[in-house]
Amino acid sequence: MMGPDTIPLSKREMSEQAEHFIVSALREGQLCAGGPYTERACRYLCEWIKAHEVFLTTSGTAALEMAAILLHIQDGDEVILPSFTFPSTANAFMLRGAKVVLSDICPQSLCLNIQMVESLLTPRTRIVVPVHYGGMSCDMESLSRLAHGVGFHIVEDCAHALGGQLGGKPLGSFGALAAFSFHQTKALSCGEGGALAINDSKLIRRSEIIFEKGTNRRPYLRGEVCSYNWQDIGSSFGLSELLAALLASQLPHFEQQIEKRGRLWRSYFERLDPWAGKHAVRLPHTPEGCVPAYETFWLLMPDRKHRDSLLSHLKQHGISAAFHYIALHLSPMGQTLDYQPDDLPVSKHVTETIIRLPFYASMSEAELERVTRAVTSYRW
Numbered sequence: 001m002m003g004p005d006t007i008p009l010s011k012r013e014m015s016e017q018a019e020h021f022i023v024s025a026l027r028e029g030q031l032c033a034g035g036p037y038t039e040r041a042c043r044y045l046c047e048w049i050k051a052h053e054v055f056l057t058t059s060g061t062a063a064l065e066m067a068a069i070l071l072h073i074q075d076g077d078e079v080i081l082p083s084f085t086f087p088s089t090a091n092a093f094m095l096r097g098a099k100v101v102l103s104d105i106c107p108q109s110l111c112l113n114i115q116m117v118e119s120l121l122t123p124r125t126r127i128v129v130p131v132h133y134g135g136m137s138c139d140m141e142s143l144s145r146l147a148h149g150v151g152f153h154i155v156e157d158c159a160h161a162l163g164g165q166l167g168g169k170p171l172g173s174f175g176a177l178a179a180f181s182f183h184q185t186k187a188l189s190c191g192e193g194g195a196l197a198i199n200d201s202k203l204i205r206r207s208e209i210i211f212e213k214g215t216n217r218r219p220y221l222r223g224e225v226c227s228y229n230w231q232d233i234g235s236s237f238g239l240s241e242l243l244a245a246l247l248a249s250q251l252p253h254f255e256q257q258i259e260k261r262g263r264l265w266r267s268y269f270e271r272l273d274p275w276a277g278k279h280a281v282r283l284p285h286t287p288e289g290c291v292p293a294y295e296t297f298w299l300l301m302p303d304r305k306h307r308d309s310l311l312s313h314l315k316q317h318g319i320s321a322a323f324h325y326i327a328l329h330l331s332p333m334g335q336t337l338d339y340q341p342d343d344l345p346v347s348k349h350v351t352e353t354i355i356r357l358p359f360y361a362s363m364s365e366a367e368l369e370r371v372t373r374a375v376t377s378y379r380w
């Protein structure tokens, strides 16, 4: 239970505009997917990501599942992804029959280790999924070069990455497809929601059909055909207009929110850097050319014992800190894929040592100072 003075891990404040948008969506009466707020949110996202098309989905998980159908993943195909991620990154492709091949991550960025990805490629590799962990960019230049040479697709898992950039290009614009999450825990959120960005124009036509439960309803709505019917496999991926209204109310202010998060992130870094240097604690590293999406602020303790003790110490000080993920290869499902814990040592080490500190756009300097004071008062 959180006390009244507890600093939460994340917090969200809804504006009056959010209430206004939701009430007007209710009054207009279209609650299913595809109304004016959906259109407005998609336009914003398309412009940001520079995508050909964006679909609002019921979750980031659904966006990844749609990507797997769209790229015709089937039995025996191989999909390479980092072990240090959320299970949805793997499930989406396993559900289509793919063999999931887990790669280790880089110790600095906590994103895919591209050298290891290269060593895992086989003639059956169809897709590589970089996860831009915490809003930091994966090495997309090396991965894109590899993809062009070998011929696999890139599906970016941008669950943490909306608003981040690399070399002036938005994260989510490098792969053929990119999946975003608007879950409660994310910087931009409507409770449960996601988006799939289509960057390869050849995929647009089929993406419309898969999104519309396997039918050509979209061409019908545009007046291109006089009725719609079953064309292909597909599913029900669309986000309710009510939740789209919640997203649309936040999008015009999202850039400002990222700037605020960036200021808080730098403040955390400056306050904790001297302490971290003294105790062999690692703080996030920004790769060259990356403007992060500032989704989380994390630190890596020297070992599990100190990680667990610091978490208890913060709890005693009324601060909600947390750790995630448990690397997939260490989890019960991952173990069925025949990995040994030390096969992917960086993912294992990060699982054992990471702490996420409270981080949200409305966090005050006083709250941030309380957190950093509690962290630096930890007795080694």
Ligand SMILES: Cc1ncc(COP(=O)(O)O)c(C=O)c1O
Pocket: 059, 060, 061, 062, 085, 086, 088, 089, 131, 157, 159, 160, 180, 181, 182, 183, 193, 194
């Ligand atoms: C890296 C990553 N991918 C995918 C997802 C799934 O997103 P959602 O919760 O919107 O289904 C998450 C959720 O936290 C995530 O962290």
